[in-house]
Amino acid sequence: MKALVYHGPGKRSWEEKPKPTIQEATDAIVKIAKTTICGTDLHILKGDVATVTDGRILGHEGVGVVEEVGQGVSSFRKGDRVLISCITSCGKCDACKKGMYSHCAKGGWILGNTIDGTQAELVRIPFADGSLYRVPAGADEAALVMLSDILPTGFECGVLNGQVKPGDSVAIVGAGPVGLAALLTAQFYSPAEIILIDMDENRLGVSRKLGATQVVNGTDGKAVAKVMALTGQKGVDVAIEAVGIPATFDICQDIVTAGGHIANVGVHGKSVALKLEKLWSHNVTITTRLVDTVTTPMLLKTVTSGKLQPRQLITHEFRLDEIMKAYDTFGNAAKEKALKVLVQGE
Ligand SMILES: NC(=O)c1ccc[n+]([C@@H]2O[C@H](COP(=O)([O-])OP(=O)(O)OC[C@H]3O[C@@H](n4cnc5c(N)ncnc54)[C@H](O)[C@@H]3O)[C@@H](O)[C@H]2O)c1
Ligand SMILES: [Zn+2]
Ligand SMILES: [Zn+2]
Numbered sequence: 040m041k042a043l044v045y046h047g048p049g050k051r052s053w054e055e056k057p058k059p060t061i062q063e064a065t066d067a068i069v070k071i072a073k074t075t076i077c078g079t080d081l082h083i084l085k086g087d088v089a090t091v092t093d094g095r096i097l098g099h100e101g102v103g104v105v106e107e108v109g110q111g112v113s114s115f116r117k118g119d120r121v122l123i124s125c126i127t128s129c130g131k132c133d134a135c136k137k138g139m140y141s142h143c144a145k146g147g148w149i150l151g152n153t154i155d156g157t158q159a160e161l162v163r164i165p166f167a168d169g170s171l172y173r174v175p176a177g178a179d180e181a182a183l184v185m186l187s188d189i190l191p192t193g194f195e196c197g198v199l200n201g202q203v204k205p206g207d208s209v210a211i212v213g214a215g216p217v218g219l220a221a222l223l224t225a226q227f228y229s230p231a232e233i234i235l236i237d238m239d240e241n242r243l244g245v246s247r248k249l250g251a252t253q254v255v256n257g258t259d260g261k262a263v264a265k266v267m268a269l270t271g272q273k274g275v276d277v278a279i280e281a282v283g284i285p286a287t288f289d290i291c292q293d294i295v296t297a298g299g300h301i302a303n304v305g306v307h308g309k310s311v312a313l314k315l316e317k318l319w320s321h322n323v324t325i326t327t328r329l330v331d332t333v334t335t336p337m338l339l340k341t342v343t344s345g346k347l348q349p350r351q352l353i354t355h356e357f358r359l360d361e362i363m364k365a366y367d368t369f370g371n372a373a374k375e376k377a378l379k380v381l382v383q384g385e
Contacts, residue, residue: 042096042159043362048086053363056096059155059163064111065129067167069121071359071384073184074101074157076369077125078215079306083151084366087308090153098158099125099150100187102180103384105171112167120174122339123157125150125188126332128169135169141329146170148329158362160384172335175343181381182342185220185349189379190338192304192330193220193281198228199334200326201277201302208232208273210266211251212290213281214242215372216352216379217304219249221279223347224338226250230277234269236262236290241376249351263293270296280304285311292318301325355380 042056059068077100083091091097105119115121127146128135134142141147146166150156155163164170174183198221203209207230211218214237225233234253235246243254255265267274274296280288283305291301292314301323318325341347354377357365365380372378 040160041360042155043098043366045083045091045093045095045097047093049084051084051097051363051366053360056155056159059161061107061109062163063165064109065166065168066109067105067112067115067164067171068107069103069123069162069164069171070106071101071103071157071160071162072120073103073180073384074098074359074382075184075379076158076365076382077188078217080151081370082306088152091151095151096155096159096162097151098156098162099148099152100184101157101162102174102183103162106161108167114168115171115173120180121171122174122183122335123150123162123164123187124170124172124332124335126170126330127165128332129166130169138333139331140169140333141331158382160359172339175339178343179350181353182348182350183339184381185352185379186335186338186342188330189216189220189352190224190347190349191332191334193217193222194224194338195330195332195334196304196328197221197279197281197302198225200328201279201300203228203230203277205229206231207276208234208270209277209279210234210236210275210291210294211279211281212236212262212287213305214239214246215281218279218281219246219352219378220349221281221304222246222249222251223349227341232270232275234266234275236266239373241373242378245378257290262290266290266294275299277302283307285309295321295323297321297323299323303327352379353381354378357382359384
Protein backbone atom coordinates (compact mmCIF):
# COMPACT_ATOMS: atom_id res chain seq x y z
CA MET A 40 0.00 0.00 0.00
CA LYS A 41 0.98 3.67 -0.24
CA ALA A 42 1.55 5.90 2.78
CA LEU A 43 2.93 9.29 3.86
CA VAL A 44 6.16 8.48 5.70
CA TYR A 45 8.30 10.64 8.02
CA HIS A 46 12.06 10.40 7.44
CA GLY A 47 13.44 12.81 10.03
CA PRO A 48 13.10 16.60 10.34
CA GLY A 49 11.93 18.24 7.12
CA LYS A 50 11.71 14.91 5.23
CA ARG A 51 8.53 13.17 4.18
CA SER A 52 7.62 10.97 1.21
CA TRP A 53 4.65 9.17 -0.36
CA GLU A 54 5.91 5.63 -0.71
CA GLU A 55 5.17 1.92 -0.74
CA LYS A 56 4.81 0.27 2.72
CA PRO A 57 3.70 -3.23 3.76
CA LYS A 58 -0.03 -3.55 4.49
CA PRO A 59 -0.77 -3.56 8.24
CA THR A 60 -1.90 -6.88 9.74
CA ILE A 61 -3.74 -7.86 12.92
CA GLN A 62 -1.19 -8.15 15.73
CA GLU A 63 -3.45 -8.41 18.78
CA ALA A 64 -6.97 -9.85 19.10
CA THR A 65 -8.28 -6.36 19.92
CA ASP A 66 -6.96 -4.79 16.66
CA ALA A 67 -8.90 -3.74 13.59
CA ILE A 68 -7.57 -2.90 10.13
CA VAL A 69 -9.34 0.12 8.61
CA LYS A 70 -9.27 1.25 4.97
CA ILE A 71 -8.98 5.05 4.94
CA ALA A 72 -11.81 6.90 3.19
CA LYS A 73 -10.92 10.38 4.42
CA THR A 74 -8.08 11.83 6.44
CA THR A 75 -6.51 15.23 7.09
CA ILE A 76 -3.33 16.92 8.32
CA CYS A 77 -2.98 18.37 11.82
CA GLY A 78 -0.82 21.25 13.07
CA THR A 79 0.83 18.57 15.19
CA ASP A 80 1.99 16.76 12.01
CA LEU A 81 3.81 19.98 11.08
CA HIS A 82 5.36 20.05 14.59
CA ILE A 83 6.57 16.46 13.95
CA LEU A 84 8.09 17.45 10.60
CA LYS A 85 9.97 20.26 12.31
CA GLY A 86 11.49 17.61 14.60
CA ASP A 87 9.61 18.86 17.69
CA VAL A 88 8.17 15.48 18.67
CA ALA A 89 11.02 13.16 19.70
CA THR A 90 8.85 10.03 19.98
CA VAL A 91 8.27 9.98 16.20
CA THR A 92 11.07 8.06 14.48
CA ASP A 93 12.29 7.62 10.90
CA GLY A 94 9.95 5.43 8.85
CA ARG A 95 6.76 6.29 10.76
CA ILE A 96 3.51 6.72 8.81
CA LEU A 97 1.97 9.99 10.02
CA GLY A 98 -1.67 10.94 10.71
CA HIS A 99 -4.09 10.58 13.64
CA GLU A 100 -7.40 11.64 12.08
CA GLY A 101 -9.80 9.97 9.67
CA VAL A 102 -12.89 8.06 8.67
CA GLY A 103 -12.76 4.66 7.02
CA VAL A 104 -14.22 1.20 6.47
CA VAL A 105 -13.35 -1.79 8.64
CA GLU A 106 -11.45 -4.29 6.52
CA GLU A 107 -10.71 -6.94 9.17
CA VAL A 108 -11.09 -7.36 12.95
CA GLY A 109 -9.24 -9.47 15.51
CA GLN A 110 -11.14 -12.12 17.50
CA GLY A 111 -11.41 -9.90 20.56
CA VAL A 112 -13.23 -7.04 18.80
CA SER A 113 -16.95 -7.20 19.61
CA SER A 114 -18.42 -3.85 18.48
CA PHE A 115 -17.27 -3.74 14.85
CA ARG A 116 -17.03 -6.03 11.85
CA LYS A 117 -15.86 -5.96 8.26
CA GLY A 118 -17.68 -3.33 6.22
CA ASP A 119 -18.57 -1.00 9.13
CA ARG A 120 -17.92 2.69 8.46
CA VAL A 121 -16.01 4.18 11.38
CA LEU A 122 -14.62 7.42 12.79
CA ILE A 123 -11.05 7.01 14.07
CA SER A 124 -10.22 8.79 17.34
CA CYS A 125 -6.77 10.40 17.63
CA ILE A 126 -6.64 8.82 21.09
CA THR A 127 -6.43 5.04 21.50
CA SER A 128 -8.21 3.69 24.59
CA CYS A 129 -8.03 0.18 26.07
CA GLY A 130 -11.02 0.93 28.32
CA LYS A 131 -9.56 -1.16 31.15
CA CYS A 132 -6.59 0.63 32.72
CA ASP A 133 -6.82 3.09 35.65
CA ALA A 134 -6.64 6.16 33.36
CA CYS A 135 -9.36 4.83 31.02
CA LYS A 136 -11.58 3.99 34.02
CA LYS A 137 -11.30 7.66 35.03
CA GLY A 138 -12.26 8.77 31.51
CA MET A 139 -8.72 10.05 30.97
CA TYR A 140 -8.10 8.12 27.75
CA SER A 141 -5.21 10.40 26.80
CA HIS A 142 -3.17 8.69 29.51
CA CYS A 143 -4.26 5.12 28.70
CA ALA A 144 -1.50 2.77 29.86
CA LYS A 145 -1.37 1.03 26.46
CA GLY A 146 -2.82 3.75 24.24
CA GLY A 147 -3.26 7.51 24.42
CA TRP A 148 -1.87 9.47 21.48
CA ILE A 149 0.03 6.70 19.68
CA LEU A 150 -1.37 6.87 16.11
CA GLY A 151 1.08 8.58 13.78
CA ASN A 152 3.38 8.94 16.78
CA THR A 153 4.69 5.67 18.23
CA ILE A 154 2.75 3.45 15.80
CA ASP A 155 1.84 3.96 12.13
CA GLY A 156 -1.01 6.39 11.47
CA THR A 157 -3.89 7.23 9.18
CA GLN A 158 -2.23 9.01 6.23
CA ALA A 159 -2.16 5.72 4.32
CA GLU A 160 -4.44 3.41 2.39
CA LEU A 161 -4.82 1.16 5.46
CA VAL A 162 -4.20 1.59 9.19
CA ARG A 163 -4.08 -0.79 12.15
CA ILE A 164 -6.19 0.46 15.07
CA PRO A 165 -5.34 -1.13 18.45
CA PHE A 166 -8.18 -1.54 20.99
CA ALA A 167 -10.69 -1.00 18.20
CA ASP A 168 -13.74 -1.26 20.51
CA GLY A 169 -12.58 1.80 22.50
CA SER A 170 -10.91 3.77 19.71
CA LEU A 171 -13.43 3.70 16.85
CA TYR A 172 -16.95 5.15 16.61
CA ARG A 173 -19.63 3.98 14.22
CA VAL A 174 -20.48 6.53 11.50
CA PRO A 175 -24.23 7.28 11.77
CA ALA A 176 -26.24 6.49 8.63
CA GLY A 177 -26.39 9.44 6.25
CA ALA A 178 -23.68 11.41 8.10
CA ASP A 179 -21.42 13.85 6.24
CA GLU A 180 -18.13 11.97 6.58
CA ALA A 181 -16.01 15.00 5.69
CA ALA A 182 -17.48 16.84 8.68
CA LEU A 183 -16.85 13.81 10.89
CA VAL A 184 -13.11 13.93 10.19
CA MET A 185 -13.09 17.11 12.30
CA LEU A 186 -14.20 14.92 15.23
CA SER A 187 -11.04 12.78 15.29
CA ASP A 188 -9.04 15.52 17.02
CA ILE A 189 -9.76 19.24 16.68
CA LEU A 190 -13.36 19.40 17.94
CA PRO A 191 -12.83 17.33 21.10
CA THR A 192 -9.55 19.23 21.64
CA GLY A 193 -11.08 22.70 21.41
CA PHE A 194 -14.06 21.59 23.47
CA GLU A 195 -12.41 19.55 26.23
CA CYS A 196 -9.13 21.43 26.71
CA GLY A 197 -10.59 24.89 25.96
CA VAL A 198 -14.31 25.16 26.64
CA LEU A 199 -14.88 22.53 29.35
CA ASN A 200 -11.64 23.20 31.23
CA GLY A 201 -12.29 26.95 30.89
CA GLN A 202 -15.78 26.43 32.39
CA VAL A 203 -17.47 28.68 29.82
CA LYS A 204 -20.89 29.75 31.13
CA PRO A 205 -23.88 31.72 29.76
CA GLY A 206 -23.07 35.43 29.73
CA ASP A 207 -19.30 34.94 30.06
CA SER A 208 -16.73 36.92 28.14
CA VAL A 209 -14.33 34.52 26.42
CA ALA A 210 -11.08 35.25 24.58
CA ILE A 211 -9.50 32.64 22.34
CA VAL A 212 -5.86 33.29 21.44
CA GLY A 213 -5.13 31.54 18.11
CA ALA A 214 -7.67 31.18 15.30
CA GLY A 215 -6.23 27.98 13.83
CA PRO A 216 -8.42 24.87 13.47
CA VAL A 217 -8.19 24.19 17.22
CA GLY A 218 -9.04 27.77 18.27
CA LEU A 219 -11.92 27.77 15.80
CA ALA A 220 -13.14 24.43 17.19
CA ALA A 221 -13.18 26.09 20.63
CA LEU A 222 -15.10 29.02 19.09
CA LEU A 223 -17.75 26.69 17.62
CA THR A 224 -18.21 24.61 20.76
CA ALA A 225 -18.09 27.56 23.21
CA GLN A 226 -21.37 28.63 21.65
CA PHE A 227 -23.12 25.58 23.21
CA TYR A 228 -23.04 27.69 26.40
CA SER A 229 -24.14 31.09 25.06
CA PRO A 230 -21.27 33.28 26.26
CA ALA A 231 -21.99 37.01 25.83
CA GLU A 232 -18.67 37.82 24.12
CA ILE A 233 -16.18 35.69 22.21
CA ILE A 234 -13.05 37.59 21.20
CA LEU A 235 -10.67 35.90 18.75
CA ILE A 236 -7.02 36.99 18.70
CA ASP A 237 -4.66 36.11 15.84
CA MET A 238 -2.26 37.77 13.41
CA ASP A 239 -3.82 36.30 10.26
CA GLU A 240 -6.58 38.54 8.84
CA ASN A 241 -8.09 35.69 6.84
CA ARG A 242 -8.48 33.53 9.94
CA LEU A 243 -9.95 36.48 11.85
CA GLY A 244 -12.47 36.92 9.01
CA VAL A 245 -13.42 33.24 9.29
CA SER A 246 -13.75 33.70 13.06
CA ARG A 247 -16.33 36.44 12.57
CA LYS A 248 -18.35 34.18 10.27
CA LEU A 249 -18.22 31.36 12.83
CA GLY A 250 -19.55 33.47 15.69
CA ALA A 251 -16.77 35.66 17.15
CA THR A 252 -18.32 38.88 18.49
CA GLN A 253 -14.97 40.74 18.25
CA VAL A 254 -11.64 40.02 16.60
CA VAL A 255 -8.23 41.41 17.53
CA ASN A 256 -5.19 41.44 15.25
CA GLY A 257 -2.18 41.11 17.55
CA THR A 258 0.49 41.78 14.91
CA ASP A 259 1.31 45.17 16.51
CA GLY A 260 1.93 43.56 19.93
CA LYS A 261 -1.05 45.42 21.43
CA ALA A 262 -3.48 42.50 21.80
CA VAL A 263 -3.70 42.90 25.59
CA ALA A 264 -4.57 46.62 25.47
CA LYS A 265 -7.17 45.96 22.76
CA VAL A 266 -8.88 43.17 24.72
CA MET A 267 -8.87 45.30 27.89
CA ALA A 268 -10.46 48.18 25.95
CA LEU A 269 -13.13 45.84 24.53
CA THR A 270 -14.00 44.61 28.03
CA GLY A 271 -14.14 48.03 29.76
CA GLN A 272 -10.70 47.30 31.33
CA LYS A 273 -12.18 44.30 33.19
CA GLY A 274 -10.64 41.46 31.21
CA VAL A 275 -12.29 38.17 30.28
CA ASP A 276 -13.84 35.38 32.33
CA VAL A 277 -12.17 32.71 30.20
CA ALA A 278 -8.90 32.97 28.26
CA ILE A 279 -8.20 29.99 25.99
CA GLU A 280 -4.61 29.59 24.77
CA ALA A 281 -4.64 27.81 21.37
CA VAL A 282 -1.19 28.60 19.94
CA GLY A 283 1.51 27.09 22.18
CA ILE A 284 4.15 29.83 22.60
CA PRO A 285 5.14 31.99 25.62
CA ALA A 286 3.82 35.22 24.04
CA THR A 287 0.28 33.90 23.71
CA PHE A 288 0.18 32.35 27.19
CA ASP A 289 1.34 35.76 28.47
CA ILE A 290 -1.61 37.41 26.72
CA CYS A 291 -3.92 35.04 28.62
CA GLN A 292 -2.28 35.90 31.96
CA ASP A 293 -2.74 39.61 31.24
CA ILE A 294 -6.38 39.53 30.12
CA VAL A 295 -7.97 37.09 32.59
CA THR A 296 -10.27 38.80 35.10
CA ALA A 297 -10.49 38.03 38.83
CA GLY A 298 -12.18 34.66 39.36
CA GLY A 299 -11.47 33.70 35.76
CA HIS A 300 -9.94 30.69 34.04
CA ILE A 301 -6.94 30.25 31.77
CA ALA A 302 -7.42 27.07 29.75
CA ASN A 303 -4.23 26.06 27.99
CA VAL A 304 -4.65 24.02 24.79
CA GLY A 305 -1.41 24.76 22.90
CA VAL A 306 1.49 22.31 22.83
CA HIS A 307 4.43 24.16 24.43
CA GLY A 308 8.07 23.46 23.62
CA LYS A 309 9.52 26.14 25.93
CA SER A 310 8.87 27.10 29.53
CA VAL A 311 6.63 30.09 30.19
CA ALA A 312 7.00 32.56 33.08
CA LEU A 313 4.09 32.28 35.48
CA LYS A 314 3.03 35.77 36.63
CA LEU A 315 2.23 34.57 40.13
CA GLU A 316 3.00 38.01 41.61
CA LYS A 317 -0.17 39.24 39.89
CA LEU A 318 -2.31 36.11 39.71
CA TRP A 319 -1.89 34.86 43.31
CA SER A 320 -4.64 37.16 44.60
CA HIS A 321 -6.94 36.98 41.57
CA ASN A 322 -8.70 33.66 42.29
CA VAL A 323 -7.63 32.44 38.86
CA THR A 324 -7.60 28.80 37.73
CA ILE A 325 -5.07 27.56 35.18
CA THR A 326 -5.72 24.22 33.50
CA THR A 327 -3.80 22.00 31.08
CA ARG A 328 -5.00 18.92 29.23
CA LEU A 329 -4.16 16.44 26.53
CA VAL A 330 -7.41 15.78 24.68
CA ASP A 331 -9.15 12.67 26.03
CA THR A 332 -11.81 12.42 23.27
CA VAL A 333 -14.22 11.47 26.03
CA THR A 334 -16.81 13.88 24.55
CA THR A 335 -16.67 12.38 21.04
CA PRO A 336 -20.01 10.51 21.36
CA MET A 337 -21.75 13.75 22.43
CA LEU A 338 -20.05 15.82 19.70
CA LEU A 339 -20.98 13.17 17.12
CA LYS A 340 -24.65 13.73 17.98
CA THR A 341 -24.36 17.51 17.61
CA VAL A 342 -22.67 17.14 14.21
CA THR A 343 -25.19 14.56 13.00
CA SER A 344 -28.09 16.81 14.02
CA GLY A 345 -26.52 19.82 12.29
CA LYS A 346 -26.25 21.81 15.53
CA LEU A 347 -22.48 21.85 15.07
CA GLN A 348 -21.21 22.38 11.49
CA PRO A 349 -17.49 21.67 11.34
CA ARG A 350 -17.45 21.23 7.55
CA GLN A 351 -16.98 25.01 7.47
CA LEU A 352 -13.39 24.43 8.60
CA ILE A 353 -12.48 22.54 5.40
CA THR A 354 -10.86 24.88 2.88
CA HIS A 355 -9.09 22.48 0.48
CA GLU A 356 -9.61 18.96 -0.88
CA PHE A 357 -7.03 16.52 -2.27
CA ARG A 358 -6.90 12.85 -3.26
CA LEU A 359 -4.85 10.59 -0.99
CA ASP A 360 -2.19 10.20 -3.71
CA GLU A 361 -1.86 14.02 -3.73
CA ILE A 362 -1.09 14.22 0.00
CA MET A 363 2.42 15.63 -0.60
CA LYS A 364 0.71 18.62 -2.27
CA ALA A 365 -1.81 18.77 0.60
CA TYR A 366 1.15 19.16 3.01
CA ASP A 367 2.58 22.00 0.90
CA THR A 368 -0.76 23.81 1.05
CA PHE A 369 -1.33 23.21 4.78
CA GLY A 370 2.29 24.12 5.53
CA ASN A 371 1.71 27.54 3.91
CA ALA A 372 -1.64 28.12 5.62
CA ALA A 373 -1.53 31.93 5.69
CA LYS A 374 -0.60 32.30 2.02
CA GLU A 375 -2.96 29.53 0.87
CA LYS A 376 -5.78 30.66 3.21
CA ALA A 377 -5.90 27.08 4.48
CA LEU A 378 -7.65 25.75 7.59
CA LYS A 379 -8.31 22.01 7.34
CA VAL A 380 -7.37 20.11 4.17
CA LEU A 381 -9.56 17.11 3.41
CA VAL A 382 -7.66 14.17 1.92
CA GLN A 383 -9.84 11.58 0.18
CA GLY A 384 -9.05 7.89 -0.21
CA GLU A 385 -10.83 5.76 -2.78
N1 LIG B 1 -3.77 19.86 24.13
C1 LIG B 1 -4.03 19.02 23.13
O1 LIG B 1 -4.45 17.89 23.34
C2 LIG B 1 -3.83 19.46 21.71
C3 LIG B 1 -4.39 18.68 20.67
C4 LIG B 1 -4.25 19.13 19.34
C5 LIG B 1 -3.53 20.30 19.08
N2 LIG B 1 -2.98 21.00 20.13
C6 LIG B 1 -2.22 22.25 19.92
O2 LIG B 1 -3.12 23.33 19.79
C7 LIG B 1 -2.42 24.43 19.15
C8 LIG B 1 -3.28 25.00 18.03
O3 LIG B 1 -3.43 24.05 16.99
P1 LIG B 1 -3.82 24.50 15.50
O4 LIG B 1 -3.82 23.27 14.66
O5 LIG B 1 -5.03 25.36 15.54
O6 LIG B 1 -2.51 25.37 15.16
P2 LIG B 1 -2.24 26.50 14.06
O7 LIG B 1 -0.76 26.63 14.01
O8 LIG B 1 -2.99 26.21 12.80
O9 LIG B 1 -2.90 27.82 14.69
C9 LIG B 1 -2.23 28.68 15.54
C10 LIG B 1 -2.69 30.10 15.24
O10 LIG B 1 -2.02 30.97 16.14
C11 LIG B 1 -1.72 32.17 15.47
N3 LIG B 1 -0.62 32.85 16.17
C12 LIG B 1 0.70 32.53 16.16
N4 LIG B 1 1.38 33.38 16.93
C13 LIG B 1 0.49 34.26 17.45
C14 LIG B 1 0.59 35.40 18.31
N5 LIG B 1 1.77 35.79 18.81
N6 LIG B 1 -0.55 36.06 18.63
C15 LIG B 1 -1.74 35.67 18.13
N7 LIG B 1 -1.89 34.61 17.31
C16 LIG B 1 -0.80 33.92 16.98
C17 LIG B 1 -1.37 31.73 14.06
O11 LIG B 1 -1.55 32.79 13.12
C18 LIG B 1 -2.37 30.59 13.82
O12 LIG B 1 -3.56 31.02 13.19
C19 LIG B 1 -1.08 23.86 18.68
O13 LIG B 1 -0.09 24.17 19.63
C20 LIG B 1 -1.36 22.36 18.67
O14 LIG B 1 -0.18 21.59 18.73
C21 LIG B 1 -3.14 20.61 21.42
ZN1 LIG C 1 -3.89 16.56 15.90
ZN1 LIG D 1 -6.49 2.34 28.94
